[in-house]
Amino acid sequence: xITLSHVSKYYTEGIPALNDVNIExxxxxxxxxxxxxxxxxxxxxxxxxxxxxxxxxxxxxxxINLKKLRxxxxxxxxxxxxxxxxxxxxxxxxxxxxxxxxxxxxIEMSPRQIKKDVPLMLSTVGLAAKYKSKPKELSGGEQQRVxxxxxxxxxxKILLADEPTGNLDPDNAWDIMSLLDSINxxxxxxxxxxxxxxxxxxxxxxVITLKKGVVIDDTKAGEWNA
Amino acid sequence: MHKLSTYxxxxxxxxxxxxxxxxxxxxxxxxxxxxIFLFGIFYSIVSNFQSIVKDAEEKVAITVxxxxxxxxxxxxxxxxxxxxxxxxxKMVYISPEQAWEDYKEKYFEGNEALSAGFExxxxxxxxxxxxxxxxxVSKQASLVKYIKQQDGVRQIxxxxxxxxxxxxxxxxxxxxxxxxxxILLLVAVFLISNTIMVGINxxxxxxxxxxxxxxxxxxxxxxxxxxxxxxxxxxxxxPLGILYLMYGRIITYIMEHFIFLNNIMKFLPANxxxxxxxxxxxxxxxxxxxxxSKITLRKHLKV
Numbered sequence: 001x002i003t004l005s006h007v008s009k010y011y012t013e014g015i016p017a018l019n020d021v022n023i024e025x026x027x028x029x030x031x032x033x034x035x036x037x038x039x040x041x042x043x044x045x046x047x048x049x050x051x052x053x054x055x056x057x058x059x060x061x062x063x064i065n066l067k068k069l070r071x072x073x074x075x076x077x078x079x080x081x082x083x084x085x086x087x088x089x090x091x092x093x094x095x096x097x098x099x100x101x102x103x104x105x106x107i108e109m110s111p112r113q114i115k116k117d118v119p120l121m122l123s124t125v126g127l128a129a130k131y132k133s134k135p136k137e138l139s140g141g142e143q144q145r146v147x148x149x150x151x152x153x154x155x156x157k158i159l160l161a162d163e164p165t166g167n168l169d170p171d172n173a174w175d176i177m178s179l180l181d182s183i184n185x186x187x188x189x190x191x192x193x194x195x196x197x198x199x200x201x202x203x204x205x206x207v208i209t210l211k212k213g214v215v216i217d218d219t220k221a222g223e224w225n226a
Numbered sequence: 227m228h229k230l231s232t233y234x235x236x237x238x239x240x241x242x243x244x245x246x247x248x249x250x251x252x253x254x255x256x257x258x259x260x261x262i263f264l265f266g267i268f269y270s271i272v273s274n275f276q277s278i279v280k281d282a283e284e285k286v287a288i289t290v291x292x293x294x295x296x297x298x299x300x301x302x303x304x305x306x307x308x309x310x311x312x313x314x315x316k317m318v319y320i321s322p323e324q325a326w327e328d329y330k331e332k333y334f335e336g337n338e339a340l341s342a343g344f345e346x347x348x349x350x351x352x353x354x355x356x357x358x359x360x361x362x363v364s365k366q367a368s369l370v371k372y373i374k375q376q377d378g379v380r381q382i383x384x385x386x387x388x389x390x391x392x393x394x395x396x397x398x399x400x401x402x403x404x405x406x407x408x409i410l411l412l413v414a415v416f417l418i419s420n421t422i423m424v425g426i427n428x429x430x431x432x433x434x435x436x437x438x439x440x441x442x443x444x445x446x447x448x449x450x451x452x453x454x455x456x457x458x459x460x461x462x463x464x465p466l467g468i469l470y471l472m473y474g475r476i477i478t479y480i481m482e483h484f485i486f487l488n489n490i491m492k493f494l495p496a497n498x499x500x501x502x503x504x505x506x507x508x509x510x511x512x513x514x515x516x517x518x519s520k521i522t523l524r525k526h527l528k529v
Contacts, residue, residue: 051438
């Protein structure tokens with residue numbers, strides 16, 4: 001599903017953000033990417049969404065070689081990837097329903113389909129009752145649920161989460177991780193970048209550890225012990 | 227091809243953009259309105275002057291006299307050759323008899339007895355002439371040159387001063403208005419471009435999310451183009467309305483307070499002016515809005 005082959009990324013001459021990285025993630029896998037600040041975790045995600053180009057190496061996602069992907073095809077490619085961020089990135093002037101519907105509107109889904117899909121997705125993430133609320137009226141956990149609903153509404157094959165629990169208290173963090181786990185159980189490949197070792201340890205998933213842009217550890221599900 | 231719902235959505239977003247960015251949008255509409263207002267004023271002045279110049283040009287004529295020994299047929303033969311020239315709009319042949327009749331009417335009116343002595347001997351027997359009206363006064367010199375080359379032409383009466391002044395004044399007016407209009411349009415493009423740039427900054431986060439979700443360039447950019455076009459449209463429609471209301475009143479005021487102008491000037495009616503001014507202004511407004519937003523999007527929005 002996701003393959004990085006000898007991928008390096010240099011922002012400035014000589015200092016690699018990622019250095020000769022080789023990673024293969026299978027369809028339906030749940031993978032944690034861990035590492036300290038500056039280890040290259042965010043660069044890894046940005047390469048997958050094609051916000052960045054690798055300096056060297058080949059990245060293949062869903063059978064698409066990203067180097068050969070034409071600029072005008074990028075929007076279509078991104079529709080197969082859902083993104084969730086630490087700071088939620090919701091539209092503050094719109095309510096829960098509109099935030100989720102927005103993701104369908106921008107890919108030109110019909111209004112009828114939007115009216116059908118959004119309430120269903122809000123039920124899935126447990127926010128059906130709060131569809132009229134503005135982001136500022138929601139807790140951090142609820143805001144992240146809205147962000148997850150927005151990421152999933154277009155049924156992507158891959159969900160990338162960048163520190164999804166970074167701004168949440170432990171209870172909410174666990175709720176979000178269970179939600180991501182259930183999404184993975186329905187077949188979506190989930191890649192989570194996190195600092196939260198407690199969650200990583202408890203979830204017993206595959207863990208890839210980055211340090212200064214290099215993969216220093218890749219542990220199979222159920223085998224990881226920090 | 228996009229869905230109808232997509233066009234409706236981008237139109238709505240364009241309107242929302244204006245709402246989110248009220249002060250800058252208002253400033254842009256006001257500047258655009260000022261530009262189109264000034265353009266309208268210049269257009270009205272230039273159109274009226276051109277109409278006055280055209281009226282005056284139509285009254286400018288060259289008179290061509292012929293050698294004494296030439297018969298009427300020979301004169302008409304030369305006349306046929308001249309009439310084929312592109313500079314000629316209209317030619318009138320004045321026979322010696324007609325010339326004498328006109329002369330008598332002008333100078334012996336009321337004293338017809340005085341002219342009776344000339345009955346048998348037309349004093350203007352050699353005054354057969356052509357009065358030639360030009361299609362374009364600026365081409366008078368080339369026509370005169372051609373006529374002079376014709377055998378049998380004795381004399382050409384013309385007014386170089388009137389011809390040159392009218393044609394030069396017309397040109398000068400054209401250059402001045404073109405220069406002012408170009409400057410105004412550049413200012414308008416700059417301001418719209420600035421408004422769109424502010425709009426892009428206000429919606430920076432939204433644009434980033436749109437791009438990551440998989441929105442096409444069209445969907446990201448179109449609301450800003452619609453914003454620019456709407457600003458241009460509103461900014462040109464408002465001054466057109468004001469100008470339309472003002473035009474008739476100003477003409478009436480000038481005619482009432484500067485009565486001497488009635489004899490030398492005839493103003494164009496509002497409908498004649500606005501038949502051209504309305505589409506030109508609207509196209510200009512929409513065009514400036516479109517160009518202004520396109521320039522900014524190309525410069526500041528990488529999708």
